[in-house]
Amino acid sequence: MFTPKTLVSLKTVQRKKLLTLSRENAFWDAYRRIELGLSFSEEEFEKREDVIKTVESGIEGCINVLEISLEELVKKANISSGTGFEEKLWALAKAGLLPPLLLNDTLDVYRYVKNAQKSQKRALMYYTALVRIMEVIEACWKYVEKEIARFSQLN
Secondary structure: OOOHHHHHHHHHHHHHHHHHOOHHHHHHHHHHHHHHHHHOOHHHHHHOHHHHHHHHHHHHHHHHHHHHHHHHHHHHOOOOOOOOHHHHHHHHHHOOOOOHHHHHHHHHHHHHHHHHHHOOOHHHHHHHHHHHHHHHHHHHHHHHHHHHHHHHHHO
């Protein structure tokens, strides 16, 4: 289970890794770690702590890449935003750069993941929501990347 201290440490390590990899490569590398969980039955998944940790690191990796993309879009769009993940999402939505449904789904998945990290039933929580977690994070990341590209063409 992640503690706030290990989350900060993990985030720092993953952000440094992003300096050498493109965001896209980093995103798909993390995404593949989440996909690993889909190759197991629920019973097998719950018994394999190594797989659970790999899936957790994949989820965190995808969220970190998404957050870096959010930061870039906030800067390119010249929007004022707080420093947190949720604050960036809200700032972009308020500026009309993130559709309400995508905002809602992304916040829902983000909060679900944070709750799962603290739960004694985290394996079950992850397993039952893996596809939704993957779909929502991927959809938000792709949308934000398209907006970044659009703003890059404008400048």
